[in-house]
Amino acid sequence: MEEIELEKLKYPIGKFVTPESYSSEYISNKIAEIATFPERLKREVEHLTEEQLDTPYRKEGWTIRQVIHHCAESHMNCYIRIKWTLTEDTPTIKYYHEDLWSALDDSLTMPIEPTLSLLEGLHFRLAFIMKNLSNIDLEKSFIHPEHGASFQLREIIGTYAWHGDHHLAHITELKKRNNWD
Structure with missing residues (x-):
């Protein structure tokens, strides 16, 4: 039972499921999720206190602050991978060692506002480049x-849409459990 609960805390929306096909509708929907991620994230975190931002979403998990900074770092890597x-x-x-990055001082203590701003511009660029892929x-693929x-690039569109939603659910589920709404 405890293992199932831990799995639900780690993967509140489940693990990424590869679609049967990468239809144009699937790709468009995932790009739309990527485009709206920064606003959806901001809406969930902009009114949290410093203490709430420094609360881990699960035992031995990252804090909300670390999750926010991790999303920016991960999605910056996505953008660079697409360009390469x-x-x-x-x-x-x-x-890159995301666990080590998340333990650095900027991830632990930096205010979230600059990262939320970074995500807005980054996701605009991600959605723009993704919408224009032939x-x-x-x-095309990377190793x-x-x-x-x-x-393949079509695969990472789905993966990164899931990634944003996955971490957003870490935050929303913690807020529900702690009655922060």
């Missing part, structure tokens, strides 16, 4: 050194 993939032949992307571009696998 569009300009190089199946590049091997750089892996069918050939969507099939992820940690997974030793190749990922």
Whole structure:
């Protein structure tokens, strides 16, 4: 029972599920989710106190502040990966230690407002570049050194839409559990 509860805290919307097909409708819907993520996140966190921002979403998990900063860092990496993939032949992307990044002082103590602003501009650019990918571009891929696998751009659109929603659910579920609404 405790293992199931921990899994629900770790993955409140479930783990990413690869779609049966990457239809144009699926891609458009995921890009729309990516485009709206910063505003949805801001709406959930802009009125939280410093104490609430420094509350972990689960035991031994990141604080809300760390989650917000992590989303920006992860999605910046997504943007750079797309640019590499569009300009190089199946590049091997750089892996980063997100757990170590989240333990750095900026992730632990920096105000969230600059990161929320960064996410607005970043997600505008992500959605813009994603909307303008051709069918050939969507099939271009990069190699992820940690997974030793190749990922097509169409795949990471779904993955990063899920990623934003996944971390947003960490925040909304914590707010519900603590009656912060």
